[in-house]
Amino acid sequence: MRQQEQPVDEAGPIRALIVDDERLARRRVREMLQSDREIDVVGEPANGPEAVMAVRQSNPDLMFLDVQMPGMDGFDVLSALRDERLPMIVFITAYDQYALRAFEACAVDYILKPFDRTRFERAVQQVKSRIRQERRTDLTQHLLTLLQNLNQPPGYPERMAIKDGGRIVYVKTASIEWVEAEGNYVRIHVGKASYPQLGTISALEAQLDPKKFRRIHRGTIVNIDCIRELQPWFNGCYRVILHSGAELSLSRGYKGKLL
Numbered sequence: 001m002r003q004q005e006q007p008v009d010e011a012g013p014i015r016a017l018i019v020d021d022e023r024l025a026r027r028r029v030r031e032m033l034q035s036d037r038e039i040d041v042v043g044e045p046a047n048g049p050e051a052v053m054a055v056r057q058s059n060p061d062l063m064f065l066d067v068q069m070p071g072m073d074g075f076d077v078l079s080a081l082r083d084e085r086l087p088m089i090v091f092i093t094a095y096d097q098y099a100l101r102a103f104e105a106c107a108v109d110y111i112l113k114p115f116d117r118t119r120f121e122r123a124v125q126q127v128k129s130r131i132r133q134e135r136r137t138d139l140t141q142h143l144l145t146l147l148q149n150l151n152q153p154p155g156y157p158e159r160m161a162i163k164d165g166g167r168i169v170y171v172k173t174a175s176i177e178w179v180e181a182e183g184n185y186v187r188i189h190v191g192k193a194s195y196p197q198l199g200t201i202s203a204l205e206a207q208l209d210p211k212k213f214r215r216i217h218r219g220t221i222v223n224i225d226c227i228r229e230l231q232p233w234f235n236g237c238y239r240v241i242l243h244s245g246a247e248l249s250l251s252r253g254y255k256g257k258l259l
Contacts, residue, residue, distance in 0.1 A: 013040040014131060015058065019051040019077070020044075020066040020092070025113070029064050029092065032120050038128065048072025052080045060087045062127055067093040075101065083219035085200045086183045088127050106183065134184075134198060156209040162188060162195045169195065174212070177226045177244060179204060181219035189246070214257040216240060216250045230258065 016039050020026045026044045033039050042058045045051040048069055055063065063086075067074040074091060075098075089106070091098070094113040108130055109123040160176075162169045177189045181201040188195045188204075197204075205213070205221055216222050222240060230250065231239040238250040240258075250258060 013038055014062050014128070015040055015042045015060040015087075016062040016064065017042060017051065017054055017058070017060045017087070018044045018064045019046075019048075019054075019069075019074070020064075021046055021069040022066075025066065025092070029120075032117060033124075036124065039124070048074075048077045048080075051077045055081055055084060055087065059085075061131055062090070063087045064090050064092050067091055067095060067098045082183070083181050083217075085181075088130055090123050090127060157207060160188075160207070162197060164195055173208065174223070174225070176208075176213075177223050177242060178246065178248060179213075179221040191244075214254075216248060216254050216257060218251070218253075220248055222248060224258070227258075 016033065018026045018029045018041060020029070023046070026046070030041055030044065033041060039062070042060055043054040045054045049072055051063070051065070052072075054060070065074045065077065072080075074093075078086065078089070086106075088108050091107050091110045092113065092115075093110075096112055099110045108126050111119060111123055157173060159170050159172055162171055171188075171190050175190050177191070179189065179201060180187050182196065185196045185198055186201050186204050188197060201215075201219060201221060205215060208221065212223055212225060213221050214224055222242070226242045226244065228241045228243045231241060233239050233249070236252040236255070238255070238258075240248040240250050242248070
């Protein structure tokens, strides 16, 4: 007998968006979710721009996303949110030719219309399994951060515990050269190595000393001691050249952080 899955856990219900330009399609998904106490539908955007706004405002855990929508399709939505922490994505569409592209975009599942409840629930179980794993990882990282700060004086940590596969790597905060957002992750660059970590760039920024680390773009933080030069670019932007040779972008909205 297969062991029964445990509920997602105490971190609260899964917040879901249903994005489809067809009202009946949105209603069908909503009805299939009605009996699931672990999922809370927090919005039903009817087009791409509404979906982008809803993700930014409601911070969902899951998004059921139609591919073909007028004006701004499902892939355009993900592109517009590339600097944000993305929810889990389940594509729901009548067209199978987008399947490969969907999984390249890290979708959890790709459901073809018309679909039955069995197929839909299989996708939902995949999402729950992923979220369960993520929340456990978040808790582990939180405990690691608490432990590493126990013996440190108040202020910004001098070292950070970074998960690297099945091991924990301790790095000096001052050795971090730059950080970039990658969907639901941030990638921390330390010398020739880089480490993807689950979380948002804003959460990591709060752990870094603002005297040494500056936000230069919506999805980029840089260690100012690692900057070699700034080169004027276009539209008021700059190229940020690091001693390592890495080239980053300083956007107009963040010029005041460096200039």
